[in-house]
Amino acid sequence: MLQLQTLREDHEKIVVALKKRNLDAAPIIAKILELDQQRRSIQAQLDNTLAESNKLSKEIGMLFKSGKASEANQLKEKTSALKETTKQLGEHLNESAVALQEQLYLVPNIPHESVPAGNSEEDNEEIFNAGQIPKLADDALPHWELAKKYDIIDFELGVKVTGAGFPVYKGKGARLQRALIAYFLDKNTEAGYTEVQLPLMVNEASGYGTGQLPDKEGQMYHVQADNLYLIPTAEVPITNLHRDEMLSESDFPIKYTGYTPCFRREAGSYGAHVRGLNRLHQFDKVEIVRIEHPNHSYDALDDMVQHVKKILGELKLPYRILRLCGGDLGFTAALTYDFEVFSTAQDRWLEISSVSNFETFQANRLKLRFKNSDGKTQLAHTLNGSALALPRVLAGILENGQTDKGIKIPEVLIPYCGFDLID
């Protein structure tokens, strides 16, 4: 959520910047400023009324103390009219504030200046490409065929137990998945991220804090009886660890990593692009999250990108990095780098990590602030990234590692797996 103050001061610049998202924000911002004006005017009236009744109350108190009860009782009558006014103004103020809040929730984050213009993923800017795409044999199989051939992932069993998009990992498939989780967590903690284990369900306030609510309500599984949501990413519980906090500058940087399953309804997805591990309702992910001083958040973002590069380099997977264009940028992000691994057998790129700076967009909702060196309260910056999302990494390993003899495991994973070949 953008700050009202920023909208008041820079609305013209913001409208220009949001054009990158192919959004004409002028009407909604005009509406917001109008509602803001309205709210302030009601607030001023209410404040004046309250000031008057506060004054009268004090006088009444004094009169009672000095024994002038009849004068006090006279004044009391004057306050009853004020009470009615206060009540009405309070209701108006509330309606006005709610209307304003609703509009504010509709405005996405302002794209960073480096974000390229564009409509769709076609317009994302490739900023890095890690070399050669391996040449596979003509009879190379996509990962879902490999999974079946070696009996390491069973999609049909998942359908029986739960439904489509909930695979069952078996044998070396399960072990490889566990190995990847442990390997990622080790790499992240080596890089200074504190490991956390988290609740897999969050309350409404947390959903609003990181921006999943109200914008993406339909994408989360909702446990109605308790009004809780299954997390779509560890970003939600991790970032909310610091909701409603006042930090000091010396607390920065704050760095966490956490492994969690992630749950996504993915309503409306179907077809070849969601086959196998490409898109699931439940998948595993290791996330990194940082809370940073605004002056350092873009250095932190670069640092996260370098970190993910290092991991992918060790896994020896063919990948590239994209800077997302305005049209593809998520609602809450100011700048996002996507990492994609090449699925050789499918002949397409699969997103395996998304690293973003949210600047103050989440912090504003989270009330995540710090005292700066001038002693002033300021919003912190939040960032997060996948390091990494498991299923597509697994797909990449299976497809790119297939040989006549079986699937070769990347060397760095062998100590974690206890085997070097799936056959």
Added chain:
RNA sequence: GGAGGAAUGGCAGAGUGGUCGAAUGCGGCAGUCUUGAAAACUGUUGAGGGUCACACCUCCGGGGGUUCGAAUCCCUCUUCCUCCGCCA
């Protein structure tokens, strides 16, 4: 599940109807002293709204109520603590 107790500023912790946005301590910031630092001393220091700046308004876990007036009384919800029961 039953019975009690509690929730106050960055933190700890007073405050049981009016001059309380709130004592005190710690922490933070500024200064004195010092070559520098520490210690000591002095001052300052909650958040949000509002204003050109003041004024002013709101906030003592959340919501509702009583009252001219609520941190303080009542109802309700949430969370935490103690005891009993149950249980991985």
